[in-house]
Amino acid sequence: MVPDDLSQPVRLDAPITGIVVHPRGARIIRRGLVRLPVPAGDGPAVAGVRVELDGLPWELAPDSVRVGGRGPARVLGVDVVARTHPDPADTASADLAARRRALVAELSAVADKDDAEQARRGFLDVAARTGAAALARSWASTTGAGEGLAAAEDLLAARIGEVHARRRALAERRAELERHIAALDRTIEARQAPRTPDTRTVVVDLDADATADADAIVADTVADTDGEAGPGAGPGADTAAAEGIEVEVELEVSYLVPTAxxxxxxxxxxxxxxxxxxxxxxxxxxxxEDWPATADLVLSTARPAAHAELPELTPQFVDLRQLPPPPPPAAAPAVMATAGAMPLGRGRAKAKGVKVARAGEPEIDFAGAxxxxxxxxxxxxxxxxxxxxxxxxxxxxxxxxxxxxxxxxxxxxxxxxxxxxxxxxxxxxxxxxxxxxxxxxxxxxxxxxxxxxxxxxxxxDHRVRVERELVRRATGRRVGGSNRRVEAAYRVEVTNHTPRPIQTVVRDQIPVSRHESVTVRDFQARPEPDERTDVGLLSWTLELGPGATGRVEFSFRLEHPRGTELTGWRD
Structure with missing residues (x-):
């Protein structure tokens, strides 16, 4: 696991240098340099260094974070931390929000003071009732008690007047605070300042080692993944270790965002x-986060998935459908209710709803992308x-x-x-x-x-004129039979009004029978169609020079029993 004695975090400045956009999602690549301390000579080993890359979008997939790089260091672990920001993004909006919170707090204090004054008035009312009764008894038995009663009345009236005065002042202050809060609300709404978005921070725990082997640093978001140093150390790595200076490590952080x-x-x-x-x-x-124009942009047809699994088949059991049994006698429901059982019909409906179909998750096909x-x-x-x-x-x-x-x-x-x-x-x-x-x-x-x-x-193309005409339609009865026949003939003319030769494909159709007593006979065409399908579709290709007219003619006979009506065909 990652040791707990890591030094103060070092901020990594890693701008976006590469973007791979998928049909759903995009992989963002950031690169930056960080300087790590290296122990001098035979000095004590340097504790691990925690490097933080903050300000990353909240939408990134934490499991997709990958850290690579080159330099004399080992990766001890990678983690993704959430950073929440409840305050607005700009300073002016934050000041307005702070002023509003202060006014709301003062408004609550005014309400508390008004409650205290109401309690004081209640106390004075109780004191007036109990004191008046005592003074009345004293007045009846003592001479000169009238002067004392008058003094008590004056004192009580003065106290009640003071309570009312303070409550009026509190009411005025409450109204003033409410006006200020409403004005601030209008100002804040007019500014429409966005709140500072929540972000994520990638935390990389590194162990500086100037004598590490020249291998690339590679680590995913797994705490116990280690990586070796890369050739970025160069020939000066041993000198750095001897002199106790800092060494540079290049880190590459990539992550997937689904909202692209x-x-x-x-x-x-x-x-x-x-x-x-x-x-x-x-x-x-x-x-x-905006993608800068300086980043290397690549478009990919790969479709990365959070859970790439191959599709699987489940057993397909075949059985005969069982007919439901006859309804039970009238007394059966009472017996079953006594036994705590479920009627058979409800049990079968419940079993039918348990059927679950599992669909295979899409997989990443980088080879074919x-x-x-x-x-x-x-x-x-x-x-x-x-x-x-x-x-x-x-x-x-x-x-x-x-x-x-x-x-x-x-x-x-x-x-x-x-x-x-x-x-x-x-x-x-x-x-x-x-x-x-x-x-x-x-x-x-x-x-x-x-x-x-x-x-x-x-x-x-309005320079090519097309006309289709029904040139013959005749109906009659077949000789020696009871069938009714319909003969139809059509002519299509195409005229080229463009200044150059053109090729025109003419498509038409003849009816196709779907009943054994209905037949389509004696199809004739001039010229013969280049293509004729089983569903009666016809196609001709005409080569027309400037000003030339091409003609297509075809006919057929349709027979059906007398007294019946055809459907699906029109002239």
Missing amino acids: GWRAGYDARLDGERVTLTWFALIAQRSG ATYRPPRRAAVPADGGRHRVTVAVIEFDAALDHLTVPRTSPDAYLRATVTNTSPHTLLPGKVSIFHGGDFAGSGTIGMVPPGAEVELHLGV
Whole structure:
């Protein structure tokens, strides 16, 4: 354990030098130098030195604290201590709060004095009643008692008057104090000064040893963990021990804060047949400390967890469902109540509610995690807002085409299909799409590994005109049978009003039967569809030059028994 005779704590000044932001949480890295005394010659051994790094955010996970470093020292233990601060952060607000506390204390003292005056008045009332009776008896038996009674009345009246005067003064003081307190409350509320946040302090117990081996100091938040000195001692370590001077030890303290995270976002800009993809990270944090722009910022896809465990399976027992027994006779409940038993139906319901499903805790997969280092550092304040940091700017060649589904809409949508030729795996995120200088819309993209394709929707292109027409619809009865048949034929025309050749994908459909007595026959199309699925989806690809018109025609016959009504199909 850590010895109790450690010297006076030494404050460690360790600014933030590195930040690793995870999707949920962030690891903060601080580095600083501390000077430790070393015994001279054969002098007595130096007691352990306690180094404190204070002002750390309250939200940090104490179990995640790790202390490393380099220098001639051994780590005897690491601890995390809570520091509470009930007073406001600034001096003016603290003075206002102190004045208010003083006024409230004086108001309590005034109330106590008023209670004392009320007790004094009660005593005078009792004294007046008992004294008046005694004076009346004395007056009846003694001559000249009237003068004494008058003097007693004057004295009692004077005492009661003094009590009332003091109570009036106390009431005035109470009202004055209440006005001052109300004014202070308004001032404090107007300032809205935040209270000094509660913080945590990392306490590192070191043992200075200038002759230690040249190994790095490493310790977690475990009291009995030891670490050896590192190469930071240098060749001057022996000289330091001989001369009794101080030596420098570099300490690195890292910890995890859960109130932070990042997600990916993109801006895709189409210019001609090139797509410029700006990949950025949206970072937000409420850790209680601002992240400076001088810190090394790294984005990671790892998801650290407080309790990383592998998922486990529990036995899955299979049994036959037991039918509930017939209801007991009327006298049975009384017998069971006498025996203190529970009815069978309630017992089964209780057993069913005991079922517990255990879910595996997420694990840390650092081997499969990816890290990204933005080319430019940025400061991230602890305001909870999302701050944009550019990760990379990538250019791709785009394959442009149009997509139209004239059955649902006469619009033609411009698409850009790009292949991820970069070495980066694009993460899922929202993408804002621009066509030249115009905003075309927004969407989302999924995980896109290198070599995979991603499709960007660039909105409606009004220069491509699409028309769909029902050119024939006929109904009749099948010869030699009782079935009713419906014949339908459609024509789709796509006209290119752009100044360049385009490729247009036309999608349509034919009905599919879900009943044995309903059939779809004699499907014909010109040209033949490039794709036809089992659920009746059709797809054609048209190559259109400037000003050209492409045409798609298809027809089918639908048969069903007479006297029945079809559902799920419309012209």
